[in-house]
Each structure stands twice: as structure tokens, then as C-alpha cells.
Amino acid sequence: MDGVREVLGWLCIVPGAMFCVIGGIGLLRFPEFYSRMHAAGITDTLGAALVLIGLMFQSADWTVAVKLLVILFFLYVTSPTAAHALIHAAYTSGHDPLLADDGPPVQEGDKP
Amino acid sequence: MNAYLAIGLLGILVTMTLALVRATLGPSVYDRILAVNTFGTATVLFISVLGFLTGRPDFLDLALLYALLNFIGTIAILKYFKHGSLAAGED
Numbered sequence: 001m002d003g004v005r006e007v008l009g010w011l012c013i014v015p016g017a018m019f020c021v022i023g024g025i026g027l028l029r030f031p032e033f034y035s036r037m038h039a040a041g042i043t044d045t046l047g048a049a050l051v052l053i054g055l056m057f058q059s060a061d062w063t064v065a066v067k068l069l070v071i072l073f074f075l076y077v078t079s080p081t082a083a084h085a086l087i088h089a090a091y092t093s094g095h096d097p098l099l100a101d102d103g104p105p106v107q108e109g110d111k112p
Numbered sequence: 113m114n115a116y117l118a119i120g121l122l123g124i125l126v127t128m129t130l131a132l133v134r135a136t137l138g139p140s141v142y143d144r145i146l147a148v149n150t151f152g153t154a155t156v157l158f159i160s161v162l163g164f165l166t167g168r169p170d171f172l173d174l175a176l177l178y179a180l181l182n183f184i185g186t187i188a189i190l191k192y193f194k195h196g197s198l199a200a201g202e203d
Contacts, residue, residue: 006114006116009114009116009117010116013116013117013119013120013161014116014119014120014123016120016123016157017119017120017121017122017123017124018123020123020124020126020127020154020157021123021126021127021130023127023150024126024127024128024129024130024131024150024154025130027130027131027134027146027147027150028130028133028134033140033142033143033146036134036143036146037146040146040147040149040150043127043150043153043154044149044150044153047127047157048153048156048157051120051124051157051160051161052157052160054116054120055160055161055164058114058117058164059164059169060169061169064169064172067169067172067173067176068160068172070176071156071160071172071175071176071179074176074179074180075153075156075179078179078182078183079153081183082149082183082186082187083149085186085187085190086142086145086146086149086186086190089142089190089193089194090140090142093194095140095142
């Protein structure tokens with residue numbers, strides 16, 4: 001039984017951490033705010049869910065699993081709310097998205 | 113010592129570092145708020161995994177508190193930058 005739980009922990013926590021890193025890399029490398037928002041969503045949803053579900057397999061006590069479930073539920077309610085508020089504030093304050101018609105984004109390191 | 117917990121901890125630490133770099137670079141204030149929000153989510157995961165790694169699942173209460181503070185903080189900063197005051201209402 002412990003072996004099964006360990007394998008399930010591997011299968012959830014390591015991909016969860018991998019998705020967290022992918023979200024972080026996207027947050028750093030994407031060209032403008034709205035696409036960075038998309039990358040941050042990976043960390044907030046898939047990364048957090050996989051790590052917390054993987055920890056649920058490790059919990060020895062059911063109260064610990066319920067606490068993890070509460071944290072997961074809370075993250076899933078608040079992350080979209082915060083993301084909506086952030087993107088609404090950015091859009092209404094005149095922060096325009098970069099469209100394909102505008103040409104490629106200008107990077108500091110690019111030489112013409 | 114569970115190896116996968118250590119791997120997860122390392123991945124979350126890398127995510128926190130990348131979010132901090134984005135928060136430092138900017139360029140707009142919304143990029144910084146987004147990066148700090150991601151940093152907060154990674155903090156919640158970090159505290160949870162650290163609690164399991166050190167055999168003290170009581171850390172989950174702290175993680176829940178950080179999740180609450182992260183959300184309230186993001187909304188408060190957004191409101192402050194929109195209205196210039198935390199007490200302002202809709203106009």
C-alpha cells in the first residue's frame with residue numbers, strides 16, 4: 001500500500017513541479033503582459049493542483065487531506081478572481097495587447 | 113527522506129526565482145503584480161511541501177493563511193493603483 005502511494009506521489013508531485021517551472025519560464029520569457037498572464041495560469045491551476053493532490057496521497061491523517069483540499073479549493077476560487085481583476089484593471093487603464101498586426105515584439109537584445 | 117518531495121521543492125524554488133526576476137524587470141506595474149501573485153501561489157505550495165518533507169503537516173495552516181493573504185494583497189494593490197487610495201469607492 002505504501003508503495004502504491006509513493007508511486008502516485010511521484011506521478012503527481014514531479015509533473016506538478018515541472019508545470020510550475022514551465023509557468024515560471026513562460027512568465028519570464030513571453031513578450032508582453034497578456035501572454036504572461038496565460039503562463040502564470042499554468043502555475044496557478046495545473047501546477048498547484050498536481051502538487052496538492054500528490055501531497056494528499058502522502059497524508060497519514062484524513063484531517064491533513066481535508067486541509068489540503070481546502071487549500072486547493074481556495075486557490076481555485078481566488079486565482080481566477082485575482083486574474084480577472086488584474087486583467088480588467090490593465091485593460092481599462094489603456095494597456096493594449098500586442099496583436100499579430102503590430103509586427104514582432106521588439107526585444108532589447110535584437111540587432112537589426 | 114522522500115526524493116520526489118525534494119524534487120518538487122526544488123522545482124517550486126526555481127519558479128519562485130523566475131517570478132522574482134520578472135517582478136524586478138517589470139516593465140509595467142501589472143507585470144509586477146502578476147509576478148508577485150505567482151510568487152504567492154508558489155509560496156503556498158512551498159510551505160505545504162516543506163511541511164511534508166520535514167514531517168510536520170501542521171505547516172498547512174500557514175499555507176492556508178498565505179493563500180488568504182496573497183489574494184487580499186493582490187486585490188488591495190490593484191485597488192490602490194486604480195484609485196490612489198484604499199478607501200475610495202466606485203465613481
